[in-house]
Amino acid sequence: MPKRHPLDAVIVGAGVVGAACAYYAGRSGLGVAVVDRGPVACGTTGAGEGHLLVSDKEPGPELDLALLSTRLWRDLAHVLPPETEYERRGGLVVAPDEAALAALRAFAARQREAGVDAREVTPDRMYDLEPYLAPDLAGAVHYPQDAQVDPVRAAAQLLRAARHFGAEIRLGEEAREVLLGPDGRVRGVRTAQGDLLAPAVVNAAGIRGGEVAELAGATLPVRPGHGFLLVTEPLPRVVRQRVYGADREGGSAAIEATASGQILIGAARGRAGGERPLSAEGLHRLSGRAAALFPFLAGVRTIRTYRGSWPCLPDRLPAIGPDPRVPGLLHACGHQDAGIGLAPGTGLLIASALRGQRPALDLRPFRPDRFARVDAEGLPASVS
Known part of the structure; x- marks a missing residue:
């Protein structure tokens, strides 16, 4: 039987990135809950065109993530129902x-x-x-290799598959506080419906990613x-x-x-x-x-x-992985207009981080604490 309690992580955000995090975490045997103040894909995912692109990306960390995600989307097309409308158009x-x-x-x-x-x-x-x-x-x-999916249906089907692995999907339930212990470690999230206790929280809140980071006492300059x-x-x-x-x-x-x-x-x-x-x-x-x-x-x-x-984010790369400033806080946001395409790779990397396993890609270019300086105009700038 899939395990449901205790929770290993709470994922904040039910867009396609949060859904992918829930799917890969659940598939690996972790118990997770997904919370979102609205319905599935109510933010950027719901307004997306569903592009899964490598053609528009320069060689570097984002392209590496896109290539990983391209392979994973192809695998998901054989697992998820055809309603996701995966199509390798080119x-x-x-x-x-x-x-x-x-x-x-x-x-x-x-x-x-x-x-x-x-x-x-x-x-x-x-x-x-x-x-x-x-x-x-x-x-x-x-x-x-360029392809396309229906983004809303893809997010919904990933969440449905995550539920099969034991994930709790709690829509219309806003994360109002990230709970921290006396040692500063994450203990879960607080919603109007009660506390969800877990040793890890994944920030997959899209445009609201900076707000969720602040709930945990961290900063992430999402714009x-x-x-x-x-x-x-x-x-x-x-x-x-x-x-x-x-x-x-x-x-x-x-x-x-x-x-x-x-x-x-x-x-x-x-x-x-x-x-x-x-x-x-x-x-x-x-x-x-x-x-x-x-x-x-x-x-x-x-x-x-x-x-x-x-x-x-200022350097146009997402933040993916553990935040060393707040033990137990992980980020999966800031993907620009490429979040739908990059979602599976992000989800797989988050699942590996939650399990303490070696990730499929080097996470250093995506580290959440890389924006340590402030430039002359008061805008966050990457550390070298």
Whole structure:
């Protein structure tokens, strides 16, 4: 029988990251409870597009986490019900000219050294993959590892699977206090419904991650990042995968189709991160960039626009693992707009940390206490 008590950890947050932490912790035999003041995926996860991407990531710790998560998502697709809508669509990054193509080739070569499947595509083959692309583009790189899920359903199914392993799922129950013992160690959390005692608390609260850290007497400089999305009228399936331009520094558009035929147009993730607040000028600029890749979009009607937010840390890496300032406190937040894709790897790393096992990745780049200095403008800065 799966064990339910005593609890080994309380996970704060029922988004996809918290759900993945609960799943991998429960699967490893730990007793956990998940608490959230709202329903499943009521925060960033619920507004996400469900991208599972390696194509947009520089070689380094985040890409390593993305590659681990890509493998885990593929395994989860065989375990979770089909309602998660896992689909390995692939991604196509397009270069408008030879200069952009040279930069894209160099970027893809570095990614391949890190383990990414990045395949250069000649112009003739490019139009086989996406027939409605603009003419006279210089070339592209295809990323077959890029995939997608329904984020809300994925979070719900991970929690359902975690419950099978004995996890308690307590929705509508806000963590109001992190309980500490006389020695400063975590003892659990307090909610309006009572105390949940456990020797570990996992902060998977997304944009509220800084607030939850403060409940335990720690600091984590989580700030909201913003982006916006255009949704078109339904069309025949004319875009086959996620497509965006190689000019990421300049803010290329990212285009993909939904199962219903609507086209989603968002800003491709720039290396500088983030996106400007929603404005008429920004929407016009974004739609123009999309039409430069797919000219037919110039005549398509936009029926909805919305803005999303996600949790960011100053160096744009998440905080994952134990917080040495508060024994028993672990963090799993600050994933920017990539939390859905990075959730399984994060969950696996947290489960290993809870069990005192060697993690699948080096946790040092993600250490929660790395923001020890304050720069001249009063903003947290990473320690070297």
